[in-house]
Amino acid sequence: MKKVVAVLMILVLAFSAFSVTITMTAGAVGTELETLYKQVELFMKENPDITVQIMPMPNSSTDRHDLYVTYLASGVSDPDVLMLDVIWPAEFAPFLVDLTDDYKYFELDEFFPGTVNSNTVDGRLVSVPWFTDAGILYYRKDLLVKYGYDVPETWDELFTIAKDISAKEGINGFVWQGARYEGLTCNVMEFVHSFGGEIIESGDVVVDDPKYFDKNVAAVAFMKKLIDEGVTPKGVTTYMEEEARRVFQNGDAVFMRNWPYAWSLANSPDSPVAGKVGITVLPKGPEPNGRHSATLGGWNLGINKNSSKAEIEAAKKLIKFLTSHEQQVFKAVHAGQTPTRVSAYNDPRTLEANDFYADILDVFLSAEPRPISPIYNEISYEIQVAVHSVLTGQAQPKAAVESLAKNLKGLIY
Amino acid sequence: MNAKGKYKRQDMVLAFWLILPTLLAIGITAFYPLGQTIYDSFFKWSLRPGFQRQFVGFQNYINLFKDQRFLSALWNTIYFTIFSVLIEFLLGLATALVLNADFKLRGLVRAAVLIPWAIPTAVSSQMWKWMFNDQYGVISLMLYKIGLLEAGTPILGTPRLAMAAIIAVDVWKTTPFVALLLLAGLQTIPVELYEAARIDGAGLWRQFTSITMPILRPTIGVTLIFRTLDALRVFDVVYIMTQGAVGTETLAVYNRSLLMDNIFSPRGLFGYGSALSVVIFLIIGVFTIIYMRSLNIKLD
Incomplete structure (x- = not known):
């Protein structure tokens, strides 16, 4: 018995040397959290070397802000992936990984321009649009x-x-x-x-x-x-x-x-x-x-600057996965959250679940951000x-x- | 007092070790943060990375008293404190006198009275917020029906009315607590005193002013200190019901905004927020001293 445990321990250690665990904050409005758990499960199956832990957050944006303030001000490396309200990038920019060079990697040309602009602070891209909102x-x-x-x-x-x-x-x-x-x-x-x-x-x-x-x-x-x-x-x-x-x-x-x-x-x-x-x-x-x-709302994904190199790389993979066409459609269908990629609106699955999207695509396309300022x-x-x-x-x-x-x-x- | 003569050295050493953990705990959780806050209040700085800490002396304090938002928060806090504590005290005293009397099911009634106090403020504030809702709120509806308010008036969106509503919720919640404290005081008064007074021909009012009140005085003092200190740093009920809109912002609500919403502001408001914290601390300190002096309370 002892031997088995020892072997297992060694295996776990050996495995964990190559694997990385990242944490991600998430909301729980409606079926948002359940949907995310399913998406993350799929992600981990595709990337066996990455483990993702979800940190559920309060639903109120103000309460989430207060929690982030505590995490970021204390300089801890968790959470690695932060779900950010559209008005926060400028305020939190100094704490976020600069993603400007990853513009192509995230295929941001395919996104609503307004959502990308609201994540760009002084020319620096600090987060990736995840889902959008408009009045x-x-x-x-x-x-x-x-x-x-x-x-x-x-x-x-x-x-x-x-x-x-x-x-x-x-x-x-x-x-x-x-x-x-x-x-x-x-x-x-x-x-x-x-x-x-x-x-x-x-x-x-x-x-x-x-x-x-x-x-x-x-x-x-x-x-x-x-x-x-x-x-x-x-x-x-x-x-x-x-x-x-x-x-x-x-x-x-x-x-x-x-x-x-x-x-x-x-x-x-x-x-x-x-x-x-x-x-x-x-x-x-x-x-x-x-x-x-229409005023632009919505949420974005950014990466904590204090995370390790391996964590940052894993976080980028996760963000790319969650903001892919396939996953945005999945989210729109299962959580009713509006995609940030234009192509997701032409997908029959999205439209079947949310037939009203077709009527207001223009609204999302032209939604106007609130002032971007620290x-x-x-x-x-x-x-x-x-x-x-x-x-x-x-x-x-x-x-x-x-x-x-x-x-x-x-x-x- | 000469403590040295009274106690053995051995006992003193033991006492020292017994008190030490408490002192450490208080030191870490109370005195250290207090000292840090006072220190911070002399700087212009923010937790934004790269922000240079600038020593500004008393500038934050000077700015505070030029800040219209601070001055109205100060006034709102004092207004809230005076009215909530006064009403809670009078109602609480009346309740305590009733509960002190002998009647059937007294135990049950005493327990029932405490229910508002037992509900977490966050929950009861949200509940009252609903009852004050302009379309579906039961309190609003009653006030509209009896013609006290014009139909459709949003209680929590109308200046002065909103503050009155917040005070009412605080009174509803805290009167039981005041009553409980005063009841404890009332029960220490020996019944013989009232009997003697009756024999001497004193009426009820005379009994109240000459026996009840003097003996109750230390209890009243402690109750008022408790309540005043609580009221001066009121936060949850205001934050949940109005978030400080229409003239209900109190010092603690303003302070939260400075220290949390604007913590990374490049304008360096963290020191300013610390100064506000110190001012709240001082105001509460002054109130405590006034009470202790005027009611002749000794804390030892």
Whole structure:
């Protein structure tokens, strides 16, 4: 018996000399984690010399951020592969392996350009897009048909339709995310961009630039108008994604701005609005500068700089595997997470599981990133405070945009 | 006091070794981090790799008092503390007096009262957040129905109302704790004192002011210190219910933002956050000293 154990020990040691173990952080939203376990199992079968350990993370992005801060600041080599929110690459760049030379290896030409840009900090590629997200407009097909309306193309049309139907049905018109948190920044960016405005342009604060100022004010004023005119419930100032989704899914709203994740939930068998929901691009602002806009969300994979050489090589293999066409399709089918490779949208398997992808491919193609900056958190906070003060009636749109400009310019370093 | 005369040398040595582990534990977990934080607060620095630590003296502290966000967080914290502690104390005292009386099922009621205290704050805050929801929240609905609030008003999204709601949740949660502490104090009062007072013709109010309150004073002091210290560093209930929006941000919530969200900021905010931590520490220290002086409490 002892001999057997000894031989086994030697075998394990000999084997481990050639094998490498890497750890990877992962979320557990919906069936995300189960799907990943299956993918990783396949990866390990294909690469017997690599063992991958999954570290499940909290679902809240803020909580994940706090954990990463602890890992990275302490300089440990685990986790090797980090799942990064689209707004983090700039902040975490100094802790991540430079992947610029691996651009071809990861076949990044095949990815949505916006997702690759959001992973590029000062010309350095620091992570690879894994799955993407973009703000979209959900609407009640049945109600639009009932009252003879087309899907709104502009914010003014949405306003009129929402006001009319909500009054007749006794429900809310349009729900979105207006609580003072990161989601508000995403919503604000969409309103601002769709009105032709801009907050930060290639690193400079342009919120009060004559070219953009009036449009920015108009966009914020429109958000307030939605609330004042009863199209959007006053409670929107406390809504995050889930609050909005519950209202919409319960049949209590005509329109909703949300991420694609709400689609499968709104159409689940126990949903009161199953089969009655349509999705489209968010409306555009008034002429001549109005355009459709969606804020880019999503998650990327980066590698910890403190990992050993062997771990980094193994991590690159894992990332290449997970972001391959085949695995992105698998993820889209099993976890409903939207691929970052254009080719995955032409795959019949993806479309069979997510028939709505075809309608919003353009949205993903043109989704606009939030400002890329190592002080992004501070920038976003100022945007949230300025707009939330308007939404809660503590400031006028013009004054709020002016003070936003002043505060953003104060964030010099 | 002359300790040397009182104790044998041998006992002193033994005492030293017995206390040592505790001192070490406190040293490592409390004094070392405190010292480090105070040290850090004099620097402009960030945990961003390559950031040069710059000594700035008291600049972080000077900046704090020019920082509008800090000043309003300070005011919010004090506002929260005064109202939550005051209401909890009055309700807790009333509850304790009731629970001290003799009635059937007293044990059961005493246990039941503690339920809010037993629920983790993270859970109860989330629960109350739901009850304050503008569309489906039961509290909102009741307030709309009786006309106290205009229908659709989001309680947690309205300035002043949001803070009141947060205080209400804290009162709901912590009153049982206050009641329990005061109840323990009440039970140390001998019944004979009240009998004697009655014989001397003292009414209920006189009994309360001349017997109950004086004997209860040390207990009240300890209770208020406990509660005030807790309230001054309130974090979870605020962070979960509003994340500090609409004038509810407290010092601890602002501090989290500085030390976690902006830890790698090239603006070097880690020292600034440390300065804020020190200020919280000092404020709590000052409050403690005021209490101990005014209530004549001795800790030995």
